[in-house]
Amino acid sequence: MNTLMRWIGIAVVIFIAAPLVIVVPMSFSTAASLQFPPPGYSWGYYQQFFSDPSWLRPAWNSIYIATMNTLLTMALVVPATFALVRHKFWGKSFANLMMMMPMAVPHIVMAVGYYSYFGELKLVHSKLGVILAHTCLSVPITFLVLSANLKGFDLTLERAARSLGATPGQVFRHITLPILKPGLAISALFAFIQSFDETVVAIFISGRDAETLPRKMFDSIREEADPVIAVISTLLFAVVFAGLIAPSLIKGLRRMAKGTPSK
Amino acid sequence: MTIKKTHNALIRPNRRLFLQGTAALAGASALAAPSIGRAQSKELYINSWGGPWLEAATENLFTPFTEATGIKVNTVSPVSFAKLAAQVRTGVYEFDVTTLGGGDIVAANNAGLLEPLEEPYPGGLFQNGVGSHAFATMMAWRTDKGWDETPQSWADFWDVERFPGGRSLQRYPARVLPLALLADGVAPEDLYPLDIDRAFAKLDEIKEHVRVWWTGGAQSTQILRDGEVDMIGIWHGRYFEAEDAGAPVAFTWNQAELDSAYWVVAKETPNMEAAKMFVDFATSAEPLAGFVAQANYGAMNPAADAFIPDSAKPRMPTAPGNVEMTFEQDMLNFGADPQEVAMRFDEWLAS
Amino acid sequence: MGLSLSALAERKTLWPWLLLAPLTIYLALFFLVPLVEVALMSVTEPRPGLANYEKVLTGSLYRKVFLNTFGTALLVTLCCLLVGYPLAYLMSTVSKRAAMGILLLITMSFWTSFLVRTYAWMVLLGNNGPVVWLMQTLGIAEPPPLLFTRFSSTLAMVHILAPYMIMNIYTVMQKIDPSLIRSAESMGAYGKSLFRHIYLPLTAPGIANGSVLVFVICLGFYVTPVLLGSPREQMAAGLIGNQIEQFLAFGLGSAMSIVLLVVTLVILGIYHRRFGLDKLYG
Numbered sequence: 001m002n003t004l005m006r007w008i009g010i011a012v013v014i015f016i017a018a019p020l021v022i023v024v025p026m027s028f029s030t031a032a033s034l035q036f037p038p039p040g041y042s043w044g045y046y047q048q049f050f051s052d053p054s055w056l057r058p059a060w061n062s063i064y065i066a067t068m069n070t071l072l073t074m075a076l077v078v079p080a081t082f083a084l085v086r087h088k089f090w091g092k093s094f095a096n097l098m099m100m101m102p103m104a105v106p107h108i109v110m111a112v113g114y115y116s117y118f119g120e121l122k123l124v125h126s127k128l129g130v131i132l133a134h135t136c137l138s139v140p141i142t143f144l145v146l147s148a149n150l151k152g153f154d155l156t157l158e159r160a161a162r163s164l165g166a167t168p169g170q171v172f173r174h175i176t177l178p179i180l181k182p183g184l185a186i187s188a189l190f191a192f193i194q195s196f197d198e199t200v201v202a203i204f205i206s207g208r209d210a211e212t213l214p215r216k217m218f219d220s221i222r223e224e225a226d227p228v229i230a231v232i233s234t235l236l237f238a239v240v241f242a243g244l245i246a247p248s249l250i251k252g253l254r255r256m257a258k259g260t261p262s263k
Numbered sequence: 264m265t266i267k268k269t270h271n272a273l274i275r276p277n278r279r280l281f282l283q284g285t286a287a288l289a290g291a292s293a294l295a296a297p298s299i300g301r302a303q304s305k306e307l308y309i310n311s312w313g314g315p316w317l318e319a320a321t322e323n324l325f326t327p328f329t330e331a332t333g334i335k336v337n338t339v340s341p342v343s344f345a346k347l348a349a350q351v352r353t354g355v356y357e358f359d360v361t362t363l364g365g366g367d368i369v370a371a372n373n374a375g376l377l378e379p380l381e382e383p384y385p386g387g388l389f390q391n392g393v394g395s396h397a398f399a400t401m402m403a404w405r406t407d408k409g410w411d412e413t414p415q416s417w418a419d420f421w422d423v424e425r426f427p428g429g430r431s432l433q434r435y436p437a438r439v440l441p442l443a444l445l446a447d448g449v450a451p452e453d454l455y456p457l458d459i460d461r462a463f464a465k466l467d468e469i470k471e472h473v474r475v476w477w478t479g480g481a482q483s484t485q486i487l488r489d490g491e492v493d494m495i496g497i498w499h500g501r502y503f504e505a506e507d508a509g510a511p512v513a514f515t516w517n518q519a520e521l522d523s524a525y526w527v528v529a530k531e532t533p534n535m536e537a538a539k540m541f542v543d544f545a546t547s548a549e550p551l552a553g554f555v556a557q558a559n560y561g562a563m564n565p566a567a568d569a570f571i572p573d574s575a576k577p578r579m580p581t582a583p584g585n586v587e588m589t590f591e592q593d594m595l596n597f598g599a600d601p602q603e604v605a606m607r608f609d610e611w612l613a614s
Numbered sequence: 615m616g617l618s619l620s621a622l623a624e625r626k627t628l629w630p631w632l633l634l635a636p637l638t639i640y641l642a643l644f645f646l647v648p649l650v651e652v653a654l655m656s657v658t659e660p661r662p663g664l665a666n667y668e669k670v671l672t673g674s675l676y677r678k679v680f681l682n683t684f685g686t687a688l689l690v691t692l693c694c695l696l697v698g699y700p701l702a703y704l705m706s707t708v709s710k711r712a713a714m715g716i717l718l719l720i721t722m723s724f725w726t727s728f729l730v731r732t733y734a735w736m737v738l739l740g741n742n743g744p745v746v747w748l749m750q751t752l753g754i755a756e757p758p759p760l761l762f763t764r765f766s767s768t769l770a771m772v773h774i775l776a777p778y779m780i781m782n783i784y785t786v787m788q789k790i791d792p793s794l795i796r797s798a799e800s801m802g803a804y805g806k807s808l809f810r811h812i813y814l815p816l817t818a819p820g821i822a823n824g825s826v827l828v829f830v831i832c833l834g835f836y837v838t839p840v841l842l843g844s845p846r847e848q849m850a851a852g853l854i855g856n857q858i859e860q861f862l863a864f865g866l867g868s869a870m871s872i873v874l875l876v877v878t879l880v881i882l883g884i885y886h887r888r889f890g891l892d893k894l895y896g
Contacts, residue, residue, distance in 0.1 A: 002707075009704025012697050012776075013716060016723050019734030019773060022744070026737055032508055033489045035742040076637040083633035090627045095634055097886075102645055104882050106834025108851040109871040112858055113648030116655060119353035126355075136645040139637070197727045200836045200851075204858070208308060208339040208357045217729045221841055223313065223341060224481030225736060233730040240725040244718060345860050352862070429759055434845070474762050476845045490741045491761060606861060610675045613848045 020237060027230035034225055049231045058216035059232075061127065062196055065212060068131045069195035070188050073138040077191075078184070081143055085150040103140035107200040110137070115204045125207025133205065134195040142191045149183025307537045310346075310361035311338035314481050315500050315558050323553035324545045331544070334537050341479055344371065351376045351530050359538040362524045365594040366437030368392045370601050371527065378528040378535065383543050384564050392525025393546045394563035396555050399580035399589060400438050401519035403487060403502045404494040407511045416518050417446040420494055421465070423472050428493025430469060431486055434476035436608035437601055438520060439466070441592070442496060445518055451590035456598025463611060476612065487512060499580055500558055516588040519580055523563060523592075555579070561586075649875075652868045659865030666869035676853075676870065683850040683874075686768065686839075687832035693772040694828045695821065698779035702820075703813075706787045717784075724777040732838050735770040736761065767843035771835060775828045782824035786817050819889075826885050830878055850874050 022036065027045060029038030049055050077099075084095060102110075114133050115124065123129030157179070161171045199214040206215050213232070220226045309325070311317050317338065325336040339358050344367045350356045363371055371377050372390040382388040402420055410426055419426055420442075432439050441454050443465040449458070474492050477483040483497045488505040502514050526542040528535065544550060546563075552570030555562040561581025562568060576582035580589055594601070631638075656666050670676045701720075705713045723731070737743055739760040749757040760766055790813070798812050836851040843849070848856075850870060857867035 005700045005703045006707070008700035012701040013704075013719065015697065016701075016773065016776065017719055019731050019738060020719075020723060020726060022737055023730065023734050033485060033742060034737050034740040035489070036737055036740075036744050036747070076640055079633040080637040083630035087626070087630040089630040091631070095630075095638075098638065098641060102641070104830075104879060105649065106851065106871075106874055106878055108834055108836045108854050109652060109875050110645075110648065112655075112854060112864075112867055112871050113652045115858060116864060117648040117651050119349070119355065122353070122355050124353060124355050125357055132644050136641060139641070193725070197729075199729060203836075204855075207355075208337075214727065214729055217727075217733070218837060218841070219341065221729065221733055221736065222482065223479035225485050225733075226481075229733050230737075233727075233733055236730055237722075237726055240722055244721055244725070343859070345862055348862055470846070474759055474844075491759075602861070606863075609856060609860065612845050613679055613853060614675045 023230050023233040023237065026227065027234040029227060029230070032227065034227075045227050045231045049228050049235075052228070055216065055228060055232070058211045058213045061206075061210055062213040065127055065130050065134065065210070066192045066195040068127075069134040069138055070191045072131065072135045073142050073191040074184070074188055076135070077139055077142045077146060077187070081146045081150055084143075085147050099143045100140050102136050107137070107198070111201045111204040114201055118205055124205045125209055127210040130202060130206050130210050130212065131195075133201050134198055137198060137201070138191040138194045141194055142187045145187040145190050146183060149180060149187070153179065305333060305537075306335045306337060307360065307534055307541055308337050308339055308356070308358040309541070310342050310358040311340045312342050312362070312480055313340050314484070315504055316480070319554050319558035320545075323557060324541075324550050327550055328541055328544050332537075332540060334540075336541075347371060347376050347527075347529060348374060354531075356529060356532050356534075358529065359532040359534040360526060360528055360541055362395060362526055363392060364437075364522045364524055365592045366435070366522070366601060368525050368527065369594045369597075376530050378530050378532070378538075380528060380539065380542065383546055384566060387546060387564060389523075389525060392527040393542050395524045395526050395546055395551065396558075396560035396563055397521055397523050397581050398560055399499040399516070399519040399521055400433065400442070400496050401499050401502065401514055401516060401580075402494065403497050403505075403512055403514035405487070405490055405511060406513050407490070408493050413513070414494065415515065417442050418448070420496070421446040421469050423469070426494060429474040429491070430472045431475040431477055431483065431492040431495040431497075432473055433483070433496060434478050434612070436604050437592070437594070437597070438522065439496070439608075440604070441520060441590075442518075443469075445590075451518070454590070455593040455596040459599050459604060459607075463607070466611070484508075499578070500560065503559060503578055516580065516585045519585075519589045521561075521580060521586075521589045521591045524560075652871050652875075654868075655864045656868035656872050657865075659863075659868065666865045667873075669866065670869045670873055679848055679850055679853050680873070682847055683833060686764075686771075686847075686849060687829050689768060690771045690775060690832045691825050691829045693768070694776045694779040695825065697772060697776050698783055698824065699817075699821075701776075701780050702783040702787050702817075705784055706790070720777050720780055723773075724781075728774045729837065731774055732770055732841050735766060735773065735842060739766050739769075762842065763844050764847050767839045767847075770838050770842050771832060774838065775831060778827045778831070779824035782827065783817055783820040786820035787813075790816050823889070826881065830881055833878055834874060 025038060025041075026034075026036065028041040028043070029035065030040035030042050030044060031038055080095075080099065083089075084092065084099070110133070114129070118124045118129045118133070121129075123132065153176075157175050158171050161175050162168070166174070197214060198212075199218055202212040202215040203218055206212050217229055217232060220229055309320075311320070325338075328334065329336055342361060344363065346357060347361060347363075348371070350358075368377075368390045372392070377391040380388060380391055380393055383393050387394050402414060402417065404414055404426070405428070408426075408428055412425060414420065414426055420430065423430075432442070440457055440459065440462040443462040444454055444458060445451065446469075447461060447465040449461075475482075475486050477486065477495075477497075480498055480501045483495060484501045484504045486492050487495050487497060487502070488508055488510040490510075497514075499514075499519070502512070505512050506514075526545055528538040528542060532538055545554070548564060548566035549570050551562050551564050552567040554560070555567065556571050556575040559575065559578040561579050562571065577585075580586065597604075657664060659666075701716070705716050708716075739745055741761070745760060746757045795808070795812060798808055834851050835849060836855060839847075839849045840852045840855070843852070851874070854867045854870045854874070857863040857870065
């Protein structure tokens with residue numbers, strides 16, 4: 001039983017790793033089609049990606065939209081999360097549920113709604129429209145991450161500061177904010193990624209001037225299985241890899257730095 | 264207007280046509296020059312079919328148009344009839360100009376989605392679209408399947424005993440239903456109005472063998488080139504793309520389905536003047552000739568023929584020798600409401 | 615009512631709601647209104663009435679698509695469980711270092727855009743891809759078509775959703791005290807009975823969490839079935855998209871959306887009552 005489970009487990013590791021590994025060699029392929037193993041290797045599709053405005057424009061759009069989405073989401077969610085974590089008040093469970101609702105609705109349903117509603121508001125095919133929609137969808141995950149951080153916050157620190165004569169503003173600036181910084185950063189990152197990866201709503205409302213990278217990728221996969229997708233996939237994958245590896249690398253460096261005797 | 268009629272004239276180019284072509288060209292540039300200042304916007308958004316279409320259009324239509332008028336051309340894709348309808352409905356325009364096939368232009372015009380245009384060359388206006396080029400949906404197949412015979416007709420496409428393997432057709436009933444009827448033994452001249460029920464009954468037979476209902480031209484090239492399917496109903500330009508890529512493929516002009524593409528201007532688009540200028544330019548003799556010669560289409564403006572080199576003709580569905588084997592769509596005599604048929608087709612697909 | 619109004623007037627309630635006000639207004643405008651619009655369209659487009667719902671709930675096509683959606687979601691959930699449980703088990707038994715490695719891999723998979731993963735499956739299962747090549751090398755001359763089938767879309771969805779399941783199960787499995795297992799073994803429990811009486815009950819919350827999550831996400835899945843699936847086995851979201859994009863049939867698409875939404879909310883509602891929605895994402 002145990003050994004069987006273990007072997008299945010190892011097979012699953014391969015199953016999970018294979019699709020992540022395969023896009024890398026594909027991106028260096030010389031073939032015009034989905035041929036594996038590639039007949040030859042080159043930088044050709046990378047050059048194509050970095051010189052083709054029809055790929056670069058969506059990439060910049062996505063970065064812009066995700067950034068604006070993050071700012072807007074944080075501006076709305078941070079005060080709301082403080083209210084929910086720090087206070088007991090009438091209607092709290094309703095407010096809690098409200099924050100979670102956008103996660104419960106399938107994106108295709110929201111896409112239909114936005115397609116029609118933003119059509120009336122003349123917001124389809126505009127970056128603003130995508131930002132407004134993505135912000136709704138980013139609320140739950142940002143709230144979850146931030147409230148988990150905020151719950152672990154030791155209130156006695158603030159109380160101590162206030163008892164020493166600090167004003168509420170000073171307490172926030174010198175105590176609350178520095179301690180919460182990592183939590184804020186992580187929840188902002190979640191908001192950013194949620195928007196950067198969001199596909200379904202973008203397919204329906206992002207249009208010509210606001211086309212996002214996932215939408216462009218979706219169209220491209222559906223229309224032609226363009227090998228340039230492998231390049232983007234590899235680049236996105238590299239970013240994720242770097243993002244996950246970097247913290248442990250930094251930790252390792254710090255440890256090394258500590259280990260070296262100072263002169 | 265029918266393609267064959269224009270092409271009978273086209274096959275024997277004469278002096279009169281040549282003069283007409285020159286006049287059309289002169290007209291286009293005369294129109295273009297003074298209107299630079301009048302254009303509301305220096306940008307124009309054109310709906311693109313991508314691939315070889317886009318390459319040929321960029322080189323022969325977009326770039327020369329920008330040089331002549333200073334109006335920048337941007338493209339958006341994919342081509343979608345529903346998008347045209349949606350943007351007129353919402354008033355938010357994704358593109359100003361698009362090309363529609365015969366199947367969509369009648370519906371679009373009936374729905375009031377198209378800006379009224381003037382006839383740019385004799386017989387050039389159809390349902391508020393200006394005739395641009397003819398293209399074919401033809402049968403192509405992989406030659407590496409080890410079949411004993413060579414497929415000849417749509418009846419062979421349906422014959423999965425003699426020609427086993429995966430099939431693919433366009434997810435577009437206006438083009439697919441006539442093929443089913445041909446496979447069922449209907450003569451090309453008796454196709455229209457279509458016997459819709461009979462066509463669906465015939466489609467039932469092939470349904471489980473159709474692995475991909477392609478929705479984009481590039482996709483059809485890819486699945487044929489990579490051998491995802493073994494036999495396909497494909498646009499001729501897209502087929503040649505796969506052939507030129509070295510894929511083991513072959514095709515026949517026999518029973519190829521001729522369709523026409525028309526330039527249309529989206530109703531009440533903000534870039535109306537630039538859009539109309541572009542349509543005139545794109546259907547005038549010399550730009551059109553360059554476009555069709557590069558992408559292997561058949562020009563619908565007869566004046567363009569004078570500028571088309573003979574070397575380009577073997578790959579044109581409308582060239583003599585090819586056109587005789589083809590048949591033509593007749594959307595005005597379709598036999599049912601195309602939108603309803605499209606709905607039924609989609610439900611049929613999923614069921 | 616009077617009581618709660620006076621309570622609202624107190625600073626205690628007023629201040630939190632002031633903090634919540636911008637978000638509440640925002641969600642009302644850009645989340646609730648579009649949803650209400652979907653509901654409205656479902657009973658007004660193209661004509662007022664319940665005709666759309668009649669069609670969606672009784673039409674054979676729609677019934678088939680909804681059944682197929684449920685079937686696929688169930689299948690994917692089951693596969694995720696079959697895939698996720700052994701892996702979580704593996705992670706909780708190997709060395710800490712190896713567990714970290716696997717965790718890194720799963721996290722990486724989770725963070726990699728699912729479009730990228732969908733595309734990767736297209737490469738893997740394509741006619742010129744490694745799987746077909748492997749089959750041919752093993753002597754299968756005519757490998758069955760893999761791409762654009764129910765198989766390919768299910769496989770890809772399992773791959774995309776498995777991390778949700780694995781993380782949920784791993785979290786609870788990690789907490790199982792190894793001494794508990796040892797003492798159970800010392801009392802003669804092994805193999806099947808160890809699994810049934812110790813592992814299964816202790817990991818049940820993780821299984822429940824992961825299953826609900828995977829099932830619900832799968833119900834509304836649009837991209838992967840559209841790109842990889844067979845046209846004959848559409849899922850609800852794909853059909854909704856088609857109704858809107860191809861036919862501008864806003865009424866029908868909206869009615870299907872509402873049905874999908876109600877089903878999703880009922881499942882999540884039951885879950886919420888028992889466990890609380892905020893537990894779902896751990």
